[in-house]
Amino acid sequence: MIAADSAPPLLGEAAGVAPLLEVRDLHVEIPVPRGRLHAVRGVSLRLQPGESVGLVGESGSGKSITLRALLGLLPAPAKIVGGTILLDGVDITGMPRRRRQRLLTDTMSMVFQDSLTALNPVMRVGDQIAEGPRRKLGRPASEAKRIALDLMAKVGIPEPDRRYLAYPHQLSGGMRQRICIAIALSTDPRLLLADEPTTALDVTIQAQVLEVMDVLRKDADLSMILVSHDLAVISQTCSRVYVMYAGRVVESGEIRALLQDPRHPYTFALLRSVPDPDAPVHRLLTIPGQPPDLIDVPRGCSFAERCPFVAPICVASEADPELVVLREGVDHASACLRWQTADSWDQVAAQSSIEGPQ
Ligand SMILES: Nc1ncnc2c1ncn2[C@@H]1O[C@H](COP(=O)(O)OP(=O)(O)OP(=O)(O)O)[C@@H](O)[C@H]1O
């Protein structure tokens, strides 16, 4: 087996294009009254220019903390305690704080889940979009307004001239999220970090907003990290995916490979929990138990306690198993020591009592 660090070339790498973003072995800790909560435990990610990758995992798996760490926006008192971040191949970890922050905010923008708290309630939405070009890009007010109106049309807001003057509470959730996307794009970022951008919206609006993001991304040759707890949403938009569990990446690779041939029991379970619209009876694999305590992580694989396919080897070592590439030249890695037994997982799950009709 090959360490995931020597992963096969990704889109563009063969042509010598450096990854836009490379994160190596990122660790984030949050001091809490009970001790130090290890929210992110050795996450590595790579993203080529123009690429869109997904970050998926259940609540508390460390998706938001990872994104915020990348943008230098961790909530106090959370801290990066280890790892390296490279932008265009340049290690920014040791840079003076202000210079690093400027580089990060010049390159990346973020869209959050909750548009109502992300927007300023007492400022017209159009002005909120124009603020980026005016303040950050130094454009004159009239040009900033033109850019804002243009972006409003691009994200699919009807009658931009009229809506420019609206306050956030006067717009629907879907429209507000489009405003947030316009704000994120207003400073010409190269990388969009989208944290559950459509979770708060109903399904039809969700699909429309995802579609808008996808078109804009391709138009502007933008890279994106899309966070979701829903693999179906990720598979609509992303070419690659990282599956997170308890602060670690447990499986990664090309999206189709993971969907068709999951090689970590956690991904397997996540896929079972995506209802198949064509199936006569939706079957849902509920994963019994809770994620581990991130202040006092148990020995061995963090998923072992909840894993339907657990074996003694899974808890034999002190640390979590490493993410390893499954086959040389293939973009698919798993942190399950027993990934080779995956062919039997369907059968085991079908026979066990953990699966049942939804
Ligand atoms: N401000 C904070 N103070 C203390 N613990 C926190 C704080 N923010 C996050 N955490 C903890 O860090 C871990 C990772 O949280 P994170 O918000 O990254 O999860 P997530 O994957 O984004 O979950 P969700 O899907 O619910 O958004 C969790 O255990 C969470 O409880």
Ligand SMILES: [Mg+2]
């Ligand atoms: Mg989150």
